[in-house]
Amino acid sequence: MRFIMSLVSITLISTILLSLFPHTPAAYGPLNYACCVKYTRNPLPFGVIKGFIEQSSREVCRIDAIIFFTKNNKKVCATVEDKWVKAALAHLRSKITKLTDKRSQPLTTNELKNTNPRTTNSP
Structure with a gap:
C-alpha cells in the first residue's frame, strides 16, 4: 500500500512539474512568426519595400507566399x-547581385592607398 501511495505521489508531482515548463517553440516554429493566410492583390510601390522572405507551405504555414517588409x-x-x-x-534580386558583384571586385591601388588608415600624406 505504501508503494502505491509513493508511486501516485511521484506521478502527481512529475505531472505538475512538467506542466510548468513551456513547450519547445522550435517544434512549432518561432512564436513571433505569423503565417500569411491570404494574399493582397494591391501592388506595393517598389520604394516602400525594404526586403522579403519566402513562406513555404511545406513548413509551418498552409500557403506559399512572399512576405514583403516595408519601410513602415x-x-x-x-x-x-x-x-x-x-x-x-x-x-530586388538585381540589387542584391549588384551589391555582391561590387564586393567581389578587387580594389585598385589608389583605392587601397585611400582606405589604409596608416598611410599619411605628410609633406
Missing part, C-alpha cells in the same frame, strides 16, 4: 503568381 515595418503577403510580385522580386 509592415508585412505584406503576396503570391508569386502576380506580375507586380515577379517584377519586385526581379528588381
